[in-house]
Amino acid sequence: MSDQAAATRTPPSSKLLELDDVTLRFGGVTALDGVSFHISEGEILGLIGPNGAGKTTAFNVMTGVYRPTSGHVRLDGEPLGKLKRFEITKLGIARTFQNIRLFPEMTAVENVMVGADARHRTSVVGALVRSPRHRQEEREGREKALELLEFVGIRDRANAAARNLPYGYQRRLEIARALATEPRLLCLDEPAAGFNPAEKAQLLELIRKIRDRGYTVLLIEHDMRLVMGVTERIVVLEFGRKIAEGPPSEVRENPAVVAAYLGEPTSAA
Amino acid sequence: MNTLSLQRLWESATGPIRASYRGLSDRSRFAAKIVGFLLVAALLYSLPLWEPPLITTPASDWPTVLFNVGVFALAALGLNIVVGMAGLLDLGYIGFYAVGAYSVAVFASPNSELASEFPWLVCVPIAIGLTMLAGVMLGTPTLRLRGDYLAIVTLGFGEIVRLTAVNSEFLGGSRGITEIPHPPGVRPSGKPLFGVLDASPYYWLVLTLIFITMVLVRNLDHSRVGRAWVAIREDEDAAELMGVPTFRFKLWAFAMGAAIGGLAGATFAGKPAFVNPQSFPVLISILILAAVVLGGAGNRVGVIVGAVIVAYMPERFREFAEYRFLAFGLILVIVMIFRPQGLIPNRRRAVELEDRKKEAEVTSV
Numbered sequence: 001m002s003d004q005a006a007a008t009r010t011p012p013s014s015k016l017l018e019l020d021d022v023t024l025r026f027g028g029v030t031a032l033d034g035v036s037f038h039i040s041e042g043e044i045l046g047l048i049g050p051n052g053a054g055k056t057t058a059f060n061v062m063t064g065v066y067r068p069t070s071g072h073v074r075l076d077g078e079p080l081g082k083l084k085r086f087e088i089t090k091l092g093i094a095r096t097f098q099n100i101r102l103f104p105e106m107t108a109v110e111n112v113m114v115g116a117d118a119r120h121r122t123s124v125v126g127a128l129v130r131s132p133r134h135r136q137e138e139r140e141g142r143e144k145a146l147e148l149l150e151f152v153g154i155r156d157r158a159n160a161a162a163r164n165l166p167y168g169y170q171r172r173l174e175i176a177r178a179l180a181t182e183p184r185l186l187c188l189d190e191p192a193a194g195f196n197p198a199e200k201a202q203l204l205e206l207i208r209k210i211r212d213r214g215y216t217v218l219l220i221e222h223d224m225r226l227v228m229g230v231t232e233r234i235v236v237l238e239f240g241r242k243i244a245e246g247p248p249s250e251v252r253e254n255p256a257v258v259a260a261y262l263g264e265p266t267s268a269a
Numbered sequence: 270m271n272t273l274s275l276q277r278l279w280e281s282a283t284g285p286i287r288a289s290y291r292g293l294s295d296r297s298r299f300a301a302k303i304v305g306f307l308l309v310a311a312l313l314y315s316l317p318l319w320e321p322p323l324i325t326t327p328a329s330d331w332p333t334v335l336f337n338v339g340v341f342a343l344a345a346l347g348l349n350i351v352v353g354m355a356g357l358l359d360l361g362y363i364g365f366y367a368v369g370a371y372s373v374a375v376f377a378s379p380n381s382e383l384a385s386e387f388p389w390l391v392c393v394p395i396a397i398g399l400t401m402l403a404g405v406m407l408g409t410p411t412l413r414l415r416g417d418y419l420a421i422v423t424l425g426f427g428e429i430v431r432l433t434a435v436n437s438e439f440l441g442g443s444r445g446i447t448e449i450p451h452p453p454g455v456r457p458s459g460k461p462l463f464g465v466l467d468a469s470p471y472y473w474l475v476l477t478l479i480f481i482t483m484v485l486v487r488n489l490d491h492s493r494v495g496r497a498w499v500a501i502r503e504d505e506d507a508a509e510l511m512g513v514p515t516f517r518f519k520l521w522a523f524a525m526g527a528a529i530g531g532l533a534g535a536t537f538a539g540k541p542a543f544v545n546p547q548s549f550p551v552l553i554s555i556l557i558l559a560a561v562v563l564g565g566a567g568n569r570v571g572v573i574v575g576a577v578i579v580a581y582m583p584e585r586f587r588e589f590a591e592y593r594f595l596a597f598g599l600i601l602v603i604v605m606i607f608r609p610q611g612l613i614p615n616r617r618r619a620v621e622l623e624d625r626k627k628e629a630e631v632t633s634v
Contacts, residue, residue: 118512127492
């Protein structure tokens with residue numbers, strides 16, 4: 001009976017994050033136009049589309065950088081509404097940036113510890129007098145940060161300033177920092193941008209490892225092959241509208257998607 | 270001679286010391302640090318007792334100069350939190366310093382309308398509390414602004430505090446407030462420890478406060494609070510998206526910076542025994558900021574060194590009368606050309622190199 005109850009509960013709760021008819025306008029420009037899709041718990045969802053399709057904008061709406069003009073973003077069925085950005089992070093949405101945005105003067109491990117601090121509760125006074133909680137959280141935060149650096153494969157440069165890290169390391173460091181906030185949904189914004197094929201293959205491996213750890217992943221990616229290789233489901237945006245959704249094999253054959261990426265047959269002629 | 274060769278000179282000069290330091294065990298290193306600290310502390314505490322050749326100030330009372338430099342360094346430590354760590358440009362820092370000084374004056378001086386029975390010692394925590402409140406009051410509406418806009422608003426704040434003092438009767442108007450009590454204490458001879466003739470005890474007091482403040486600020490630096498401040502300085506939007514409540518931490522930076530500025534002001538007010546609005550011109554805000562930038566924003570020791578240079582140089586060259594500011598300005602320009610990142614730049618580079626060596630040791634075992 002409890003199994004049955006769980007089964008009936010599953011459909012709503014399996015929608016970890018849901019965009020419901022989200023429209024976002026900047027003055028006369030409609031960046032997102034009635035976009036609806038959802039991300040299920042434990043899956044890797046690919047979000048693709050040509051340049052300027054609204055992928056990063058969709059990200060920004062989910063993480064609270066922009067508020068939708070109309071429509072709702074729901075996490076576990078609860079609308080994000082007017083929550084502040086750091087509150088949304090604490091609810092469990094973490095992200096990386098298309099253009100790397102680390103804290104350049106801080107070391108790699110400190111960058112990750114900033115993420116871990118999202119779960120810490122030491123007060124300013126506690127830090128001032130080095131309270132027991134402060135010491136414990138510092139120790140745990142550092143261990144967690146080092147463990148995550150190990151996980152993404154850059155442990156060897158833990159104490160290097162972020163700005164001195166090679167490009168590939170910086171991308172991985174962003175992922176480690178986002179994971180440190182203990183997200184339920186990890187949003188990766190073109191994590192493979194600027195990678196060569198070998199590095200892309202390694203990144204693919206890392207994304208799978210992340211999923212296997214139980215994280216839900218939303219992946220924005222330009223490289224179709226990368227998306228096809230790692231995602232179970234793909235949402236395609238074009239000009240702020242959703243034009244397709246489905247498993248990679250289906251999406252690849254979808255005429256609208258082909259047209260979006262390769263141009264309309266009529267106009268191409 | 271460029272920066273690089275200066276650095277090489279420094280490294281070759283200190284190389285043997287650092288090499289033998291690195292060869293020590295963890296416990297001996299700790300002991301070496303303690304001994305080093307005690308030597309520096311002993312030297313600093315003994316400064317007013319002997320007049321060191323070259324650095325002594327023939328034209329001004331040496332202990333008084335030391336005290337003034339100390340107060341300035343304390344204020345610079347506070348501004349360093351706001352500007353160096355959190356990256357918020359505050360041009361009105363003198364305002365907090367003034368609030369601290371006036372708080373002590375108003376509550377402790379028998380000449381003030383709000384005179385209380387509180388001695389100096391009780392008024393200092395009150396002054397710190399009031400300046401923190403002033404920091405929060407200034408920060409709440411203005412910390413939504415960024416960069417240049419914040420700088421302009423804070424510049425206005427410094428002036429507002431001064432003009433309020435000029436125009437408020439209970440603050441003594443432009444005459445100021447006199448007969449502020451000195452800090453407590455009695456000499457073995459029965460005379461008060463903090464008197465009028467000998468400024469040495471005042472210097473020891475402010476030196477002690479600097480040490481305590483440095484420990485507390487260090488604790489903040491090595492905590493989620495310090496990380497949040499640096500993260501805000503480096504990329505405020507990214508920090509917020511990584512779960513840092515940026516507004517709250519910026520407000521804390523203002524409050525902590527203000528508290529230390531208020532402490533500096535309150536300490537200052539205890540010596541001359543009077544305050545008036547002319548003691549708090551905008552120029553001092555700029556000079557404290559110069560000390561922070563000159564010494565190396567974000568680095569506590571660097572900031573102190575910067576403060577010592579900025580506050581001490583004009584006193585040392587007092588005999589050159591008007592030309593002393595020329596020499597002072599020249600030194601500022603030269604430092605900024607050769608060390609644009611400050612005399613002692615951010616700690617993190619040093620930490621990085623040190624740790625890499627440690628890692629190499631660990632992995633080779």
